[in-house]
Amino acid sequence: MPNRIDTTFARLREARQKAFVAYVAAGDPDFGRSLEVIRMLADCGADLIELGLPFSDPLADGIVNQMAADRALKSGMTSTRTLDLIREFRQTHQTPIVLFTYLNPVFTYGFEAFHHAAAAAGADGILLLDLPPDEAALNPDLARGAGLQHIRLIAPTTPPARIKLLAQSAAGFIYALSRAGVTGAHGVPAANLASLVTAIKAHSEVPVCVGFGITTPAQAAAVAAIADGVIVGSAIVQQIQLNPAHPAAAVRAFTAPLIAATKAC
Secondary structure, three states: OOOHHHHHHHHHHHHOOOEEEEEEEOOOOOHHHHHHHHHHHHHHOOOEEEEEOOOOOOOOOOHHHHHHHHHHHHOOOOHHHHHHHHHHHHOOOOOOEEEEEOHHHHHHHOHHHHHHHHHHHOOOEEEEOOOOHHHHOOOHHHHOOOOOEEOEEEOOOOOHHHHHHHHHOOOOOEEEEOOOOOOOOOOOOOOOHHHHHHHHHOOOOOOEEEEOOOOOHHHHHHHHOOOOEEEEOHHHHHHHHHOOOOHHHHHHHHHHHHHHHHHOO
8 A cells, every 4th residue: 555645745746736744742732632633734735744742851842842742741642642643533534644753752662563553553654853764773673663654854964975874765755954953943944955955855756845943924935945845843833832722723724824835836
């Protein structure tokens, strides 16, 4: 069976459209409202959903996503409940899901077991923030991760030789950071963003999506003009934080203009 991520990007290429990728934390602010949010994102036109696996020490995340993980954990979310959330979503939607996580909760679950369980639940890919692919290759336990496509992160500061290594080991899509730093921090995209996308594409045919700090339709359109997709996370998560009673409606109102700007390119 073809992976949903590959099928989605093939459809977008044929339609000459760019992808909109939305990030939220699983279980924020609780299981039921989180399910409403991800269903709404799919209905609103998000092409892929990045679902953050709640973790107590999200070192690569800014304060907005840290607080989202904390809300989810306090609501009772676990790795197992996150897979339950995906199963519920799959009852109604086929939008690709990428798990955005750190190694610790996956390793605790059992690296190979987690991959199989997540794929069976309906996840399509995984982005392990703190597991470099060359390090994973040195550990047999971390090399047995079948069932999910492994998404790679590449930053504007990544050296050319490492860009090649990461690009050639990527599947699904490549997450190119618009700038260095943690998620959600304010700042303009790096001046070399276009050249970074070009450098990545020289080594891989895997689509390149750009994220970190994108908050406005104008920024989404500018990124869509040079990449295969736009990733928006902290700005969406902030809508959940500000509107806990009705997060799905708030996320829809905020996200719709960003999706429209992405698709206009």
